[in-house]
Amino acid sequence: MFAKGTNKGFLGWMIFGIAMLALPLFASSATVRIFVFANYIAIFAISWDVLSGRTGYISFGHPFLIGIGGYTTALLTHHLDMPLYITIPAAVLVTMIAGTLFFLPALRIRGTYFALVTLAFMELMYGLVQVVAPDITGGTRGLTGLPSIVTGAVSNYYLSFGVMFTLGLAMWLLIRTRLGTALGSIGMNEEAVRACGLNTTKLKLFAFTLSAMIAGLGGAMYIHYLGSIAPRGLFDVSFLFTILVACLLGGAGTITGPIMGAFFLTLLLEFLRPYIPGSERYLIYGVATLVLYVLQPRGIHRLIQITVNWFVEGFMRRKST
């Protein structure tokens, strides 16, 4: 069912999982909170990667999907006092439906046009929540006092990590099936995929719905972690770029790469904060990103793969001599 090498990769996931589970045992509460944020960025990066990383349809509109999920649960809990076990699944469902309705026509266009149309959706959403019924959406100031799913840094860490790990592993396994190969081949040459007898519209729609589901779930959980929602925070270009850079830097299309990218970016920024408290640290963030990208355009994922292979081959050579 899965491609070769899955067992070796699965071992990597298990090591990563155990290390992350043990983290709160020796990390401070502040560090754990940084990791909570990294987990959420990783969820959004996974969502982007399932669609854009695999099929090559670069979406600039993921904050739009995250926003739909976030606003759905925020409105339901804030105005109707509905419990989270109803509002979060509802948010996922609404994101999948609304996202599909909006993005379906966009799937007929490609390349830069697709990216721009999805960017327009994000801007449209930004405008709509501020102008249309601001007394309900909270307008520019958004909504505050939203209930938390769990309380405390460690609980939030385990919750966010559990969701990120489950989604990441599931998507990683998915891309190692024949369906994953088919999705990946769309990004390489869509005409050739059609010429192989595959219905690319159906495949793209599947990837999009899956991506929207993850974005909706991540968005809903994220705003309950923050306890508030505001259009400026969600529909901001820098939020979009954080997701995009995490994916590209980590290695788009690999699922594990975007997770690595999300952790790298979040941790880099946060650990630089004590030394460079001002916005100058974004300069280092930019330079580090640029250097890494020039060094290995296929991302941290590939860089790690090469390094591990180098060590393994060296070890095998030494063992044989």
Place this chain on the structure above:
Amino acid sequence: MSYFTENKGFDTLSATSENRPQPMLEARGLTKSFGGLMATKNVSLHVNPGESLGIIGPNGAGKTTLLNLLTKEITPDQGSVFLNGNCIDRLSIHKRVLAGLARTYQVPRPFHDLTIQEHIRVGMMPDGLFDMLLHGADDEKELKIAESVGLGGERAQQYPYELAMGDLRRLELVRTLATEPSILLLDEVFAGLTVKEIDQISELLTNRRATHSTTYMIVSHDLKALEPLVDRVVVINFGEVMTEGTFREVVADTDVQNAYLGTGWEQE
């Protein structure tokens, strides 16, 4: 489930009434213009089951456009396409492939991050999402198909960037063969190949025809390579069918020589 649409009133039996077998693939009056340029004009032709048809003509004559119209990569302004007597005008590209009509491209279109074996996997992919998700790849069958075109063994794990043009053509061919076509449209399959590579591809096509009775429509400028592979040739010029006949008849035609071949080709 049938992938064919209704007949739309065309007389599919007319062929039988003319004492020739029902064609496997038939184009009737295919017309396509791009702005003021008429790329194909009322093109009608057919390929019989098990037959190998050559399509020749000068550059820009409309040969590739004709293939694109047959596979629906371009929608015709007028005319219809029939597969085994059934009108397939409403079938999309991928459904035509599922119905048995597959093609290769003039410029190979490999998947840059997939190995040769994975290319075959895409060609063999089932139509349903759940089938793709739940059923693993058939490694043995994939490697057997790769072997059939000389890309088996360790070579099956090579990536397109490691391959020479001749192997890229074979890769394109094997990916298409993995869809199990009943008729294969080959667009400039010999372009950019060395003499040795042309011989290898020719041998492969001949063997395939002998073992699988595959029907071919071959577009090529390489007439020497084409001659032993085809039963009949259609000449296209300025988007229209100029003439058709056996290879020898066509190359002896003065109009074809004037329009495309030049004089003295027959004596070579």
